[in-house]
Amino acid sequence: MNSQPAETGQVTAEFKRAMRRLASTVTIISTADVYGHRYGMTATAVNSLSMDPPSLLICVNHSASIHAPLTGRGRFCVNVLTTEQEDLVDAFSGKVKGDARFQVGEWHNEDSGMPYLEGAQSNLFCDIDSVIPFGTHSVVIGRVTAVRVEEGIRPLIFANGKLGATGSLTGHVRIASNLSTLTQFLPSDLESFLKKHPLIDVHLDEKISTAVVTAVEENAYDLGFVVEGPKTNRLETIPYRDDRLVLAVPAAHPLACKTSVKFAGTLDYDYVGLHTGSQINLQIQRAAAELDQAWRCRMQVHTYDALSAMVQAGLGIGMIPLRMAELYAKAMNIKVIELDETWAHRRHAIVIRSYESLQTAGKRLIDHLSRGSH
Numbered sequence: 001m002n003s004q005p006a007e008t009g010q011v012t013a014e015f016k017r018a019m020r021r022l023a024s025t026v027t028i029i030s031t032a033d034v035y036g037h038r039y040g041m042t043a044t045a046v047n048s049l050s051m052d053p054p055s056l057l058i059c060v061n062h063s064a065s066i067h068a069p070l071t072g073r074g075r076f077c078v079n080v081l082t083t084e085q086e087d088l089v090d091a092f093s094g095k096v097k098g099d100a101r102f103q104v105g106e107w108h109n110e111d112s113g114m115p116y117l118e119g120a121q122s123n124l125f126c127d128i129d130s131v132i133p134f135g136t137h138s139v140v141i142g143r144v145t146a147v148r149v150e151e152g153i154r155p156l157i158f159a160n161g162k163l164g165a166t167g168s169l170t171g172h173v174r175i176a177s178n179l180s181t182l183t184q185f186l187p188s189d190l191e192s193f194l195k196k197h198p199l200i201d202v203h204l205d206e207k208i209s210t211a212v213v214t215a216v217e218e219n220a221y222d223l224g225f226v227v228e229g230p231k232t233n234r235l236e237t238i239p240y241r242d243d244r245l246v247l248a249v250p251a252a253h254p255l256a257c258k259t260s261v262k263f264a265g266t267l268d269y270d271y272v273g274l275h276t277g278s279q280i281n282l283q284i285q286r287a288a289a290e291l292d293q294a295w296r297c298r299m300q301v302h303t304y305d306a307l308s309a310m311v312q313a314g315l316g317i318g319m320i321p322l323r324m325a326e327l328y329a330k331a332m333n334i335k336v337i338e339l340d341e342t343w344a345h346r347r348h349a350i351v352i353r354s355y356e357s358l359q360t361a362g363k364r365l366i367d368h369l370s371r372g373s374h
């Protein structure tokens, strides 16, 4: 690297090269004069200045058509573009002239008459505080008086003379998970993932494993978490974690003195079960059918905490994953008993249509989960 003083011409050339390496988010500065004529300009020289007072600065070339109306009116709006708004960049940087620029994109007027772009990542309305001329430009300091913000962060980036997206940083992943995986493993895994990738947007819904498979097949979700059992023919399956089912019984229950029990030895008692179709219910029903015995499921609930509360109240015994049972045993008057059955050991898996079909954000999540799984 050469940091020696150089001739002005050389410095300018090197400055340009250096600035090509400075990535910035593309914005459109918009304003309107008192007659309602609108002006707009593509700009990347936009920076936050201070939080107290909320203020920002923009740099506007004296030769730009927006310069005189902007400084004359004393108010403007910074519209921060999303990756879907690339077509505005050319229109507002010279390709289209005058008010016709506003035919590109969906523009509305704020009460004060300032045009703002609907669907921009954000719109920052500013009153001009000061204008500082410097070289070919004016540095315009604006006090932010109102802000509109859209959900989702997907900035349109300008770097090395090209437009691009921070695809490696941002993105959206839709996840469907069964309750067991969701409660036992996803909180810590998603927490560590989102700490590393704070701009990735994760949407998570709980479903029974069979519904997870269908939803991923139908492309309603990118990733699914299932307890192994349902057929996953059309999907790729990636091993994720293991767990173990145990019995939760009231502290005063006849089984409470045991450390381990065979499933057959529990069938004389009433159960509190999970909702129809859950893998735990299916496993219990299958095991009872193999023993040619009835499973007395007295009530059905949707969550482990409801199940544990019912067990604590003496309404039945229940079967839940060990991690959750241990958690509730600390907080409630219930006892955890090992279930001496091979089927009590279960495998959790990730299902996807294919790794290649995932967006970068989804691939990153898979990579993160595969690294973390045991």
Ligand SMILES: Cc1cc2nc3c(=O)[nH]c(=O)nc-3n(C[C@H](O)[C@H](O)[C@H](O)COP(=O)(O)O)c2cc1C
Binding pocket: 026, 040, 041, 042, 043, 044, 045, 046, 059, 060, 061, 063, 064, 065, 066, 089, 092, 093, 094, 158
């Ligand atoms: C990506 C990009 C960023 C720009 N950033 C600025 C800027 O920060 N300030 C500025 O004065 N011009 C900037 N320009 C140039 C103006 O958009 C352009 O010169 C102006 O809109 C043309 O002005 P006109 O209204 O006179 O046609 C930028 C252009 C592009 C393509």
